[in-house]
Amino acid sequence: MSVLKTENVIMQFGGVVAVNDLNLDIQKGELxxxxxxxxxxxxxxxxxxxxxxxxxSGTVHFSPTxxxxxxxxxxxxxxxxxxxxxxxxxxxFQNIRLFSDxxxxxxxxxxxxxxxxxxxxxxxxxxxxxxxxxxLAKEKCEFLLERMGLIDLKAEKASSLPYGxxxxxxxxxxxxxxxxLLLLDEPAAGMNPQETDELTDLIFKLKTDFDLTIxxxxxxxxxVMEISDHIYVLDFGCTIAHGTPDEIQNDQKVIEAxxxxxxxxxx
Amino acid sequence: xxxxxxxxxxxxxxxxxxxxxxxxxxxxxxxADQMVNSFVRRLLNLSAIYTIVAxxxxxxxGFTGQFSLGQAGFMAIGAYTVAIFTVPVGLRATIFYMAPMxxxxxxxxxxxxxxxxxxxxxxxxxxxxxxxxxxxxxxxxLAIATLGFSEIIRIVFTNTQTITxxxxxxxxxPTISSLWWTFGTAIIIIIACFLLISSSYGRAFKSIRExxxxxxxxxxxxFKTKMTSFLISAFFTGIGGGLYAxxxxxxxxxxxxFTLTYNFVLIIVLGGMGSISGTIISSFIVTLGQEALRFLDxxxxxxxxxxxxxxxxxxxVFSFLLMVVVLFYRKGLMGTxxxxxxxxxxxxxxxxxxxxxxxxxxxxxxx
Numbered sequence: 322m323s324v325l326k327t328e329n330v331i332m333q334f335g336g337v338v339a340v341n342d343l344n345l346d347i348q349k350g351e352l353x354x355x356x357x358x359x360x361x362x363x364x365x366x367x368x369x370x371x372x373x374x375x376x377x378s379g380t381v382h383f384s385p386t387x388x389x390x391x392x393x394x395x396x397x398x399x400x401x402x403x404x405x406x407x408x409x410x411x412x413x414f415q416n417i418r419l420f421s422d423x424x425x426x427x428x429x430x431x432x433x434x435x436x437x438x439x440x441x442x443x444x445x446x447x448x449x450x451x452x453x454x455x456x457l458a459k460e461k462c463e464f465l466l467e468r469m470g471l472i473d474l475k476a477e478k479a480s481s482l483p484y485g486x487x488x489x490x491x492x493x494x495x496x497x498x499x500x501x502l503l504l505l506d507e508p509a510a511g512m513n514p515q516e517t518d519e520l521t522d523l524i525f526k527l528k529t530d531f532d533l534t535i536x537x538x539x540x541x542x543x544x545v546m547e548i549s550d551h552i553y554v555l556d557f558g559c560t561i562a563h564g565t566p567d568e569i570q571n572d573q574k575v576i577e578a579x580x581x582x583x584x585x586x587x588x
Numbered sequence: 589x590x591x592x593x594x595x596x597x598x599x600x601x602x603x604x605x606x607x608x609x610x611x612x613x614x615x616x617x618x619x620a621d622q623m624v625n626s627f628v629r630r631l632l633n634l635s636a637i638y639t640i641v642a643x644x645x646x647x648x649x650g651f652t653g654q655f656s657l658g659q660a661g662f663m664a665i666g667a668y669t670v671a672i673f674t675v676p677v678g679l680r681a682t683i684f685y686m687a688p689m690x691x692x693x694x695x696x697x698x699x700x701x702x703x704x705x706x707x708x709x710x711x712x713x714x715x716x717x718x719x720x721x722x723x724x725x726x727x728x729x730l731a732i733a734t735l736g737f738s739e740i741i742r743i744v745f746t747n748t749q750t751i752t753x754x755x756x757x758x759x760x761x762p763t764i765s766s767l768w769w770t771f772g773t774a775i776i777i778i779i780a781c782f783l784l785i786s787s788s789y790g791r792a793f794k795s796i797r798e799x800x801x802x803x804x805x806x807x808x809x810x811f812k813t814k815m816t817s818f819l820i821s822a823f824f825t826g827i828g829g830g831l832y833a834x835x836x837x838x839x840x841x842x843x844x845x846f847t848l849t850y851n852f853v854l855i856i857v858l859g860g861m862g863s864i865s866g867t868i869i870s871s872f873i874v875t876l877g878q879e880a881l882r883f884l885d886x887x888x889x890x891x892x893x894x895x896x897x898x899x900x901x902x903x904x905v906f907s908f909l910l911m912v913v914v915l916f917y918r919k920g921l922m923g924t925x926x927x928x929x930x931x932x933x934x935x936x937x938x939x940x941x942x943x944x945x946x947x948x949x950x951x952x953x954x955x
Contacts, residue, residue: 373801373804373805402804403805403807406804406806407807414802414805418799419799420794420795420803427794430788431791431792431803431808432807434789434807434808435806435807435808435809437788441816444784445780445781445783447783455787495806498806
């Protein structure tokens with residue numbers, strides 16, 4: 322069953338076509354990866370999916386499962402980012418975007434704001450409902466921090482964390498929005514091989530524990546090949562290939578995209 | 589019932605210092621209310637009103653990161669509402685002697701509290717009309733629009749003679765002299781702001797200040813959240829304006845030049861953008877300081893007849909102070925910290941450590 326489906330998505334900035342004919346079909350419960358040389362439009366594709374940009378043409382469909390278990394397909398192209406997040410798509414950022422001046426716990430708790438069921442008046446008067454909501458949000462976020470190994474740092478400023486832990490915090494924050502589809506934009510960027518291995522395990526565990534569908538952009542090929550169920554390859558904004566890791570490794574177009582072009586080589 | 593008593597008990601146990609502090613403050617106000625002369629009373633009242641307005645400005649500027657410069661205009665709406673609705677009906681003919689008051693208002697007189705709240709509500713409605721287009725945009729449009737609004741409202745009030753008595757202003761507003769009105773309102777608003785900021789809404793405000801794109805990606809609706817903050821801020825400012833009118837006993841459009849807004853900019857920058865306690869402290873420092881430095885405006889300061897001591901020099905001091913803060917001490921008095929017991933404890937420890945270190949090193953040097 323498909324969770325995210327994009328059809329012929331084109332994203333143009335003036336004369337620049339950043340994404341040209343993006344076709345994705347991500348199945349529920351799988352771990353899909355988006356790869357491609359630098360400037361291929363991967364992050365733009367993420368921005369289109371999460372509503373940061375409205376696509377010039379084409380459609381993006383998301384099929385969240387609601388509490389009763391029924392699936393409803395929604396057209397999310399052009400919706401506001403916060404609405405899309407509320408539907409169940411969460412993301413991390415390539416260049417970390419934490420709320421740097423706030424504490425680790427606060428960073429995660431902000432992501433629970435979309436689920437609050439009390440008004441600001443109730444918050445100003447500290448009504449029982451607001452207190453209960455606050456307590457539940459705190460418990461949930463502490464659980465997530467524990468899960469990501471950050472619980473001891475919860476009172477620290479987000480900007481004071483080392484780089485790798487900031488990436489973990491971004492994932493914890495994304496999880497606090499109760500996502501069904503998690504988009505990870507280069508989660509292993511700047512990590513050494515050992516950290517990358519740990520991250521691989523973590524992503525895998527999170528996927529099963531939180532019943533997630535994961536879609537990630539990544540350059541570490543060994544990580545991608547090891548854990549992905551499906552890989553989409555993007556070059557000059559087009560999806561030039563998709564398939565299992567084995568299929569991708571032997572795809573002539575992909576090899577050309579990575580090796581055959583002179584000034585656009587990755588790695 | 590038992591449950592609430594229990595939670596009250598635990599609350600007292602964990603926050604007893606705060607409760608004691610509050611009681612001390614209340615007793616302090618009570619004593620001051622009996623003891624002080626009218627000059628000091630006026631100053632304290634003004635400080636409390638400035639605290640209210642500066643705090644509400646900090647809510648949108650410091651906590652939410654949206655630069656609004658409409659404080660004077662919002663105060664004007666609150667002030668005029670109180671003025672129009674509380675002036676005794678019998679006196680209105682003598683006040684509105686140029687042009688009689690509009691018939692639909694002429695016979696309405698409301699109790700002070702009702703007029704005050706009505707002022708807050710009207711201010712909120714006007715703020716909604718300004719915010720609806722501006723807060724959808726990114727950037728400094730809000731600052732430009734609110735600044736413009738602030739001037740427009742002043743000119744409107746100058747020209748709506750049958751409602752606001754135009755440039756003549758409205759006199760004989762029943763005044764408040766007790767400290768309880770201003771300090772009571774200020775304490776309620778401080779507590780409400782503090783609870784709001786420490787709730788999920790406050791975190792959402794701060795997330796917008798820190799990074800709009802990330803906030804939106806985490807499900808914080810930018811427009812709705814900014815609007816919430818802006819409207820709460822406007823409501824409190826309207827209340828502050830209403831108290832201002834009732835304190836002075838007279839309103840006229842000239843009181844609400846946008847230079848009034850700069851007072852509040854000065855206060856929140858000095859106290860720390862994003863700190864409630866910083867705003868309170870700096871409101872008192874600035875308001876009292878403006879009086880204490882009045883000698884600088886007199887030509888014979890320090891017994892010398894120096895040409896620089898002219899009316900307005902004390903404002904130069906504040907401008908200079910603001911420049912120093914912006915250049916060297918950008919975070920202001922408190923930064924984004926709050927003056928909590930933990931914070932005081934930490935500061936005390938660090939100062940103590942510094943002194944013991946110094947003492948130890950000098951002793952070592954002596955021997």
